[in-house]
Amino acid sequence: MSERRPEPGLTREIELLWDLREPGRRGPKPKLNREAIVRAAVTAADAEGLDGVSMQRVARELGYTTMSLYRHVDSKEDLLVLMLDAAMEQDPPQPRADGDWRAGIGEWVAGCREVYRRxxxxxxxxxxxxxxGPNGLRWMEAGLRELVRSGLNTADAVQVLTTVSSVVRDTYRLELDMRRAAEAAGSTLAEREHAYALSLRRVVTPERFPTIAAMLDDGVMAAPGPGEATTPTEDMSFSLERILDGVESYVERRRRAARLPASP
Structure with a gap:
């Protein structure tokens, strides 16, 4: 059986992220190099978002011509691939000495939020x-490590980690969108959410929307009190804990089934 070769696009990305295409250099590092280009691009994106990143902008910040950048990075698409991995240079959580995988995932999620805030x-x-890339794989390793500690096999751990990371990423993106909309309206995120609840009360009736009416009566969107969560990412712990409850329950059921004698 012949060994399956990686897809050409993935091979190219591996070579790009791990710098496998360039021979080793001797002597002092040149003033303009890929690391400096990526660092300048990340700084521009932190300040102005992805729309503020272009090869021309990065070259201007570094004091070089745009063509000089292309000697180190082939395209803006390649630059973005490198930026995403470079932005994850923060160290992921280390293994917990007590083996508490749920707390470990909690620390991993908190670390992801910190990366997104930066x-x-x-x-x-x-x-x-x-x-x-090397940084992305370090974070993937840290997340999988904790889920495998729960008793999941690696295939199941990958699926759960994909779900958890998607929840964190999409929730933070929702928070950013909501925060920008609130700022454009001259208010805060909490004020806008409270205004939303007040607006709903004008049109929501128990007869037509009984569950939404009950939600409003429960004060779900009321102004937060002292110490209460005020943003979607701060308020996502309940959902994440329920995902981990599911993992724990599944692992325990599988363990019990493995201990049962086989049916005659």
Whole structure:
């Protein structure tokens, strides 16, 4: 049986992210190099979002011509691939000494939120697949490590990690969109949510929307009190905990089934 070769596009991305296409250099590092280009691009994206990143803008910030950049990065698309991995240089959580995998996933999620807060543009970048770069793989390793500790096999752990990471990313993107809309209206996120609840009360009746009416009566969208969660990402712990409850329940059922004697 012949070995399956990687897809050409993935091979190219691996070579790009791991710098496998360039021979090793001797002597001092040139003043303009790929690392400096990527760092300048990340800084521009942090300040102005992805729309503020172009090869011309990065070249101007570095004091070089645009053509000089193309000697190190083939295209803006390649630059974005490198930016996404570089933005994840923050170290992921280390293994917990007590082996508490749920707390470990909680720390992993908190770390992801911190990365997104530092680099908000990341949640708007198009993602074509799982990570391939050194930093992305470090975060993937850390998340999978905790889920495998729960008793999941690696295949199931990948699926759960994909779900958890999607929840964190999409929730933070929703928060950013809501925050920008609130700022454009001259209010805060909490004020806008409270105004939304007040507006709903004008049209929601228990006869037509009984569950939404009950939600409003429960004060779900009331102004938060001291110490209460005020943003979607701060308020997502309940959903994440229920995902982890499901993992724990599944692993326990599988363990019980493995201990049962076989049916005659």
């Amino acid at each position: 680099h908000p543009w990341m949640v708007y970048a198009v993602v074509f697949g799982p990570p391939l």
